[in-house]
Amino acid sequence: MNSFKKNLLKKRYNAERRFQWYGKIAIGLALTFLAVFMFQIFSKGYSAFQKTWIVTEVHYDKELLLIDAESPSKDDLENADYYDVAYKAMTSLDPGLPEEEDRQLIQMVSYKYETEVKDLLLKNPDFLGKIVPIKLTASDDVDQVHKGNYPRDIPEKNRRVNDYQLQIYDMLNERGDILSEFNISFFTSPDSREAELAGIASSFMGTVFSILVCLAFSFPIAVLAAIYLEEFAPKNKFTDFIEVNINNLAAVPSIVFGLLGLGVLLAVFNLPRSTPLVGGITLSLMTLPTIIIAARASLKAVPPSIREAALAMGASNMQTTMHHTVPLSMPGTLSGTIIGLAQALGETAPLILIGMVAFVNTIPGTPVDPAASLPVQIYIWSESAERGFVEKVSACIMVLLAFLILMNLAAQIVRHKFEKKWS
Amino acid sequence: MNLILVTFIILLAFTSYYFGRKKALVIQSSQRLTALPKFYGYYLAAWCAAPALIIFALWSVFEPSIVKTFILQDYTDQNLTKNELQLIYTKVKALAAGTYTGNITNFLDGSANKYIQLKGIANSAKVAIILAILILSLSFAYRSVQKNDRMREPVEIFLKWVLFVASLGAVLVTIGIVFSLLFEAIRFFQAVKIFDFIFGTHWYPAKTFVRDGQPDPELMKDAFGAVPLFAGTFFIAFIAMCVAIPIGLLSGIYLSEYAGRGVRKYAKPIIEILAGIPTVVYGFFAALTVGPFVKEIGNAMGLEVSAESALAAGAVMGVMIIPFISSLSDDVITAVPQNLRDGSYAMGATKSETVKKVIFPAALPGIVGSILLAVSRAVGETMIVVMASGLAANLTMNPLESTSTITAQIVVILIGDQQFGDPKTQSAFALGISLFIVTLFLNVIALSVVKKYREKYE
Numbered sequence: 001m002n003s004f005k006k007n008l009l010k011k012r013y014n015a016e017r018r019f020q021w022y023g024k025i026a027i028g029l030a031l032t033f034l035a036v037f038m039f040q041i042f043s044k045g046y047s048a049f050q051k052t053w054i055v056t057e058v059h060y061d062k063e064l065l066l067i068d069a070e071s072p073s074k075d076d077l078e079n080a081d082y083y084d085v086a087y088k089a090m091t092s093l094d095p096g097l098p099e100e101e102d103r104q105l106i107q108m109v110s111y112k113y114e115t116e117v118k119d120l121l122l123k124n125p126d127f128l129g130k131i132v133p134i135k136l137t138a139s140d141d142v143d144q145v146h147k148g149n150y151p152r153d154i155p156e157k158n159r160r161v162n163d164y165q166l167q168i169y170d171m172l173n174e175r176g177d178i179l180s181e182f183n184i185s186f187f188t189s190p191d192s193r194e195a196e197l198a199g200i201a202s203s204f205m206g207t208v209f210s211i212l213v214c215l216a217f218s219f220p221i222a223v224l225a226a227i228y229l230e231e232f233a234p235k236n237k238f239t240d241f242i243e244v245n246i247n248n249l250a251a252v253p254s255i256v257f258g259l260l261g262l263g264v265l266l267a268v269f270n271l272p273r274s275t276p277l278v279g280g281i282t283l284s285l286m287t288l289p290t291i292i293i294a295a296r297a298s299l300k301a302v303p304p305s306i307r308e309a310a311l312a313m314g315a316s317n318m319q320t321t322m323h324h325t326v327p328l329s330m331p332g333t334l335s336g337t338i339i340g341l342a343q344a345l346g347e348t349a350p351l352i353l354i355g356m357v358a359f360v361n362t363i364p365g366t367p368v369d370p371a372a373s374l375p376v377q378i379y380i381w382s383e384s385a386e387r388g389f390v391e392k393v394s395a396c397i398m399v400l401l402a403f404l405i406l407m408n409l410a411a412q413i414v415r416h417k418f419e420k421k422w423s
Numbered sequence: 424m425n426l427i428l429v430t431f432i433i434l435l436a437f438t439s440y441y442f443g444r445k446k447a448l449v450i451q452s453s454q455r456l457t458a459l460p461k462f463y464g465y466y467l468a469a470w471c472a473a474p475a476l477i478i479f480a481l482w483s484v485f486e487p488s489i490v491k492t493f494i495l496q497d498y499t500d501q502n503l504t505k506n507e508l509q510l511i512y513t514k515v516k517a518l519a520a521g522t523y524t525g526n527i528t529n530f531l532d533g534s535a536n537k538y539i540q541l542k543g544i545a546n547s548a549k550v551a552i553i554l555a556i557l558i559l560s561l562s563f564a565y566r567s568v569q570k571n572d573r574m575r576e577p578v579e580i581f582l583k584w585v586l587f588v589a590s591l592g593a594v595l596v597t598i599g600i601v602f603s604l605l606f607e608a609i610r611f612f613q614a615v616k617i618f619d620f621i622f623g624t625h626w627y628p629a630k631t632f633v634r635d636g637q638p639d640p641e642l643m644k645d646a647f648g649a650v651p652l653f654a655g656t657f658f659i660a661f662i663a664m665c666v667a668i669p670i671g672l673l674s675g676i677y678l679s680e681y682a683g684r685g686v687r688k689y690a691k692p693i694i695e696i697l698a699g700i701p702t703v704v705y706g707f708f709a710a711l712t713v714g715p716f717v718k719e720i721g722n723a724m725g726l727e728v729s730a731e732s733a734l735a736a737g738a739v740m741g742v743m744i745i746p747f748i749s750s751l752s753d754d755v756i757t758a759v760p761q762n763l764r765d766g767s768y769a770m771g772a773t774k775s776e777t778v779k780k781v782i783f784p785a786a787l788p789g790i791v792g793s794i795l796l797a798v799s800r801a802v803g804e805t806m807i808v809v810m811a812s813g814l815a816a817n818l819t820m821n822p823l824e825s826t827s828t829i830t831a832q833i834v835v836i837l838i839g840d841q842q843f844g845d846p847k848t849q850s851a852f853a854l855g856i857s858l859f860i861v862t863l864f865l866n867v868i869a870l871s872v873v874k875k876y877r878e879k880y881e
Binding site for chain 1: 575579582583585586587589590591592593594596597599600603604606607669670671672673674676677678681690693694696697699700701702703704706707708710711712742745746773774775776778779796800802803804805806809810830833834837838851852855858859862863866870
């Protein structure tokens with residue numbers, strides 16, 4: 001073999017190796033993106049599952065509460081004036097502070113601290129007249145300082161926590177009066193403008209209702225349509241048209257469905273704005289083609305021998321379909337439905353258009369109450385400037401991803417457990 | 424009221440099912456049944472529910488517009504425009520519902536009374552008609568049950584019709600999309616010339632906002648030029664493709680031609696996770712991590728980079744699209760017949776030469792199809808752009824500046840409360856229909872290319 005040929009061969013083999021490496025690098029890049037992405041979300045979000053409390057002492061002084069009765073009833077406690085008591089509880093942290101500076105202390109807890117003081121007494125009426133320790137929700141800024149998310153070394157005027165507050169924080173921290181506990185209120189409270197109080201309960205319920213409405217509308221229609229197209233439709237121009245239509249509908253951008261929801265459901269049918277009902281119907285229009293395609297595929301996968309056997313036993317076409325083909329195709333249809341719903345779950349743009357982006361600070365009880373949904377909540381919070389919302393967004397994303405993973409797992413389980421293998 | 428009526432009809436249908444089945448058992452004692460007893464029940468139930476519900480639905484659709492024409496008849500001599508009439512009608516309805524807060528004129532009060540009266544008549548008429556229909560159809564059905572007619576066939580024909588109507592659902596959605604978009608878009612193009620929309624280079628709809636009266640036509644002419652949006656849309660899609668095509672295609676080729684079974688089994692689903700992540704999450708990631716990162720690198724190189732750059736949005740969108748291209752091209756390449764590969768190997772070609780010179784050309788149509796589908800996906804993507812690439816419609820080809828897209832502008836215009844009838848709101852629908860047309864065009868081409876490709880090798 002002469003050297004020219006040898007060189008050529010070497011070159012070709014090098015090219016071969018290079019090409020393989022390109023492929024490996026490409027896959028590596030894709031996986032790296034995923035890893036970086038997950039890492040970012042988790043490293044930013046895990047701290048939102050911890051809530052910071054400031055512990056102080058509150059004196060439930062009858063005089064300050066303006067309670068006259070000897071043994072006050074529940075109503076008396078309900079209507080008492082907690083302003084002074086709560087105020088004293090906070091300012092007692094630094095008795096030497098001049099009165100006009102007291103805002104600095106008050107700002108270290110959430111603006112709802114008065115309610116927290118009240119709730120403790122309502123829960124334990126025998127605290128009246130006593131001095132008891134109380135946990136108050138730390139303000140967003142103190143919370144971030146405690147979690148180490150807030151740089152302490154930037155100049156004071158650029159900091160939302162000033163030197164005095166940092167000093168108090170350090171003092172409390174040394175005494176062990178700053179507590180970090182699992183953040184239950186993140187799951188049980190609705191949205192709020194204050195990061196330390198904001199929770200996902202309202203958007204979570206909104207998502208659940210939207211998905212249920214979406215399921216109720218899209219599943220029956222999609223399955224019936226799939227049965228017709230796969231089992232009964234004559235092969236003609238019109239059914240071809242329906243088929244092309246479904247395929248194209250599956251690729252229409254989601255925002256167009258939002259416009260449809262706005263232009264038809266809200267403007268023509270006058271359905272209530274910002275509600276999971278409208279959101280769910282809009283999403284169901286979107287998932288309809290996905291479910292139809294999945295249901296048709298699983299109907300097609302039922303072997304013809306099943307149908308022939310049923311027909312041979314004297315069943316009508318309708319009986320064959322309803323008693324044999326459709327039940328056998330159900331596992332595939334159901335897993336396709338769950339995947340379609342998971343897609344709908346992550347949709348944001350159409351819901352924004354139908355007004356589910358409104359600020360909702362109550363937990364919706366029915367599908368016709370205004371609500372947000374988890375993805376929309378992510379959008380709303382990520383538009384907020386406050387630092388505390390960054391970790392909330394990441395935590396919300398973690399909840400959403402967990403939801404999605406669960407649904408996809410469910411789809412896998414349904415498919416593998418119940419699907420019959422034909423061979 | 425409506426709820427009670429519907430519940431009543433449905434309950435009656437259930438009762439008639441049981442009644443029909445029972446009747447069949449009675450008939451059975453004297454003569455041979457034509458079908459299983461449950462079909463007698465289905466037959467009665469179908470006749471009970473279907474006509475009544477259809478009439479009910481039709482009535483609910485047409486009643487409001489009929490009432491509206493009756494009410495507005497009194498206003499025909501006042502030479503009012505359509506919008507004013509609409510406003511009056513809303514006022515009348517609010518007054519009748521007791522939620523009206525403006526000052527009440529005698530005329531308005533009269534109309535509201537008439538409205539309440541008409542509604543009352545309509546409601547009682549509805550109940551009467553539906554009850555009559557129920558009685559008629561049930562007695563008809565009962566007679567044929569008594570005569571022991573054939574029962575299975577009519578039920579099955581009815582079911583088939585139900586299935587057919589359901590399959591029209593998808594068509595209905597398409598019609599709904601086209602009409603809702605067209606309706607508003609046409610009204611928009613009455614205010615703004617279509618030429619100005621397609622060829623204008625300034626997009627600044629907020630400029631047309633005027634507190635009272637009509638906006639200045641000169642302003643309108645210059646505020647709704649969609650060229651910057653089209654350019655921005657395709658520019659960001661182009662950046663996304665620059666990321667997604669090389670990575671997606673190479674990983675698709677590697678997975679289908681080189682990867683062992685184990686790698687393929689795990690790598691493919693993991694890459695597909697990228698497609699399952701909601702886009703709002705990508706948007707957050709782009710805005711919070713990638714945007715500042717791009718800015719830092721740019722500043723380090725002495726470039727001026729906006730915090731919300733087209734590059735950041737496009738790159739993240741590209742990552743999102745990788746799995747579309749990799750999975751589709753993997754499928755397409757796997758579908759290339761083995762004998763093409765064998766032929767190439769037999770001629771002494773290496774694997775990469777086979778991929779580049781034989782398989783890739785053979786799979787090209789399918790790959791092009793999958794890329795077109797991915798482009799359509801990128802064009803329709805909303806949240807990443809909304810969150811990561813700014814909202815000002817700059818006409819620029821600099822990836823480091825911020826640009827906006829059609830989808831992002833639709834969100835910007837329609838977020839919060841909208842007023843129908845305002846050219847700004849209508850412009851969102853005009854943008855929507857252009858988006859719909861563009862993606863439809865891409866999809867139709869892509870699907871037909873892929874279909875042709877499949878037919879070639881099957």
